[in-house]
Amino acid sequence: MAAPTDRRAASGRPSLLAPRAKRRVGSILAGIAAIGVFVASVFPVYWMVNTSFQPNGQVRGSELHFWPDNGTVENYVNVIFNSSRAPFLPALGNSVMVTLITVVVSLVFAFFAALAVTRFRFRSRALFIITILIIQMIPAEAMIISIFRLMDGWQLLNTVLGLSAVYIATVLPFTIWTLRGFVNGVPVELEEAAMIDGLSRSQAFWRITFPLLAPGLVATGIFGFIQAWNEFLYALVLNPRPEAMTLPVWLRTFLDPNGGINWAELMAGSTLVAIPVVIFFLIVQTRMTSGLVAGAVKG
Incomplete structure (x- = not known):
């Protein structure tokens, strides 16, 4: 008599695990979407700040610089004190x-x-x-x-x-x-x-x-x-x-x-x-x- 019960319990496990798996996949997708929205929102601000520390010649060049490797504060000095x-x-x-x-x-x-x-x-x-x-x-x-x-x-x-x-x-x-x-x-x-x-x-x-x-x-x-x-x-x-x-x-x-x-x-x-x-x-x-x-x- 124990064998049918075990089979019914084993057959019922997928129905219990399926909602959990769906919720886990949904949470992962929601997390990926949240990260995408965050990156899309923050990247323009980061690019503005990154560009502000680069020389103007480097900014107008064809090569992209995702980090101010030749960083300078001369732009800020000119912005504040240029007459x-x-x-x-x-x-x-x-x-x-x-x-x-x-x-x-x-x-x-x-x-x-x-x-x-x-x-x-x-x-x-x-x-x-x-x-x-x-x-x-x-x-x-x-x-x-x-x-x-x-x-x-x-x-x-x-x-x-x-x-x-x-x-x-x-x-x-x-x-x-x-x-x-x-x-x-x-x-x-x-x-x-x-x-x-x-x-x-x-x-x-x-x-x-x-x-x-x-x-x-x-x-x-x-x-x-x-x-x-x-x-x-x-x-x-x-x-x-x-x-x-x-x-x-x-x-x-x-x-x-x-x-x-x-x-x-x-x-x-x-x-x-x-x-x-x-x-x-x-x-x-x-x-x-x-x-x-x-x-x-x-x-």
Whole structure:
């Protein structure tokens, strides 16, 4: 009687092992696909940094160099201190100031707007939300002429304040919509429970709800930072002067219409433009993780 049982058990093993084998093959394929996506994403950045440390003659040659075997920092020195083109440090200062103003102001206004839309009921609430979505659909090119004439009439061309105002108006609709989702995800019952325990409405909000919204503020701030830092069209039209241009417009000065482009210096300038974004993201990523953990504990 034991032999048939053993045969049935032996015959049942392939059916048990087959799902495991399929899962193992699926995980291997998923890992290969993830590695491929990672390499495809990182390689352009690596090639930019690699090119920035090579002499321009070597870059323009026919031989590929996957490693800066003749590495030099002369490209970075020329990019920062060369007086034949627009200066780097003023452009860096303009980008930093415009980006910080845009992120801080847009977060403050978007935060209170998201609270108003989520926590309160008023007659034009639905119209306000629909208007935000419609504004997001309008391309920047369609408004560039009217914005230019508006800034010119206000004497705000080639100024940090004027460009920051345009960036705030551009970033604000998306930040309001994003923060609305985060605020809506925090149950209002948490505030009501805190108010039952003796806290006022404002104290309940700042002590209970606001820590849970910190990750949303950070995520929205990342979007505003990247959009303001990398924006090119408005900066090109509104701040074209060398002393007022931002870093994306400053990179345009490396393009020679006669074709004599120094690609090594252009890649060095691109690397310098990308470094602040990477540093900001690394700092904010830590804050976002800590905020998520703190919010989960307090919730």
